[in-house]
Amino acid sequence: MSAMSEVRARIAGFVDFSTIDWFGKLTTMVFLSGCNFRCPYCQNGPVALGEGEVVTMEFVEQRVRRSLGVAEALGVSGGEPTLQPKALREILAVGRRLGLKNFLETNASNPSVVLSLVDEGLLDYVALDAKAALTPKRYAEVAGISAKQAEDAISCLMELVKGLAERGVGFEVRTTIVPTLVDSREEVAEIARKLVELGCRRYVLMQFDPNGDLIDKRLKALKPPSRQDLIDLARAALEEGVSEVYVFTREEGLELVQR
Numbered sequence: 001m002s003a004m005s006e007v008r009a010r011i012a013g014f015v016d017f018s019t020i021d022w023f024g025k026l027t028t029m030v031f032l033s034g035c036n037f038r039c040p041y042c043q044n045g046p047v048a049l050g051e052g053e054v055v056t057m058e059f060v061e062q063r064v065r066r067s068l069g070v071a072e073a074l075g076v077s078g079g080e081p082t083l084q085p086k087a088l089r090e091i092l093a094v095g096r097r098l099g100l101k102n103f104l105e106t107n108a109s110n111p112s113v114v115l116s117l118v119d120e121g122l123l124d125y126v127a128l129d130a131k132a133a134l135t136p137k138r139y140a141e142v143a144g145i146s147a148k149q150a151e152d153a154i155s156c157l158m159e160l161v162k163g164l165a166e167r168g169v170g171f172e173v174r175t176t177i178v179p180t181l182v183d184s185r186e187e188v189a190e191i192a193r194k195l196v197e198l199g200c201r202r203y204v205l206m207q208f209d210p211n212g213d214l215i216d217k218r219l220k221a222l223k224p225p226s227r228q229d230l231i232d233l234a235r236a237a238l239e240e241g242v243s244e245v246y247v248f249t250r251e252e253g254l255e256l257v258q259r
Helices: 057-065 085-097 111-119 136-143 147-167 185-198 217-221 227-239
Strands: 008-018 027-032 053-056 073-077 101-106 125-129 170-177 202-207 244-249 253-256
Touching: 008 057, 008 085, 027 057, 027 085, 053 057, 057 085, 073 085, 085 101, 085 111, 101 111, 111 125, 111 147, 125 147, 136 147, 147 170, 147 185, 170 185, 170 227, 185 202, 185 227, 202 227, 227 244
Parallel strands: 027 073, 073 101, 101 125, 125 170, 170 202, 202 244
Antiparallel strands: 008 027, 008 053, 244 253
8 A cells, every 4th residue: 555545534435337427437436425515406415414434545445446357447526525635645546556547526626636636647537517607696506605605616616627628637527407406508508608718628418316315305306307408408508619518318328419
């Protein structure tokens, strides 16, 4: 193990083989507990609230080794994994030692953490969230945070997108489409327009799924947007100049949308 092997991580769980986190890569996922956002549609409510078990890096490596020979990548998600920066770095170091590609899912609120990991050569791909139109009022509503926190989150998101684009590392920005919350062509177009300015080439619209352990249980009554709903919204993003726009549904998986 590395010199940082004494670092502990609060882990919410593992998925040995995921095909829906890093699209196109069979990925072993590690979920770190705790989040600084309270998105009402979050499917991992207990994880966001900090449930989990404190484990050693030796435990993490042993668990990841179970998937070697089949999985091609190691991914870390949450919650928000950058809230445990030392543990995140050590988990990614495990992936490197085991010859895996490394992937991170983040709400983009800690750009310095993510960019330092990129600069250390520990990340191959990043998926980051754009929760809503990049205005404090909207971001606060959708992310479940204060207006001041939302203002900071927007600045961090823009810094991270720009930093990843400048470094040439693979990344995509994702927005979850939630009926009555984030579901208008105008909002998707506004997000896309800003992403193009920042250098983002790949934008993914995610289908809300009411079947998780949602933070706001009332949203479980909502019907997920249809595949056609997502495609129509994706075309609004294409009209703003995003190079690649995808939709993800549970039924069809990831699809590239044509103009």
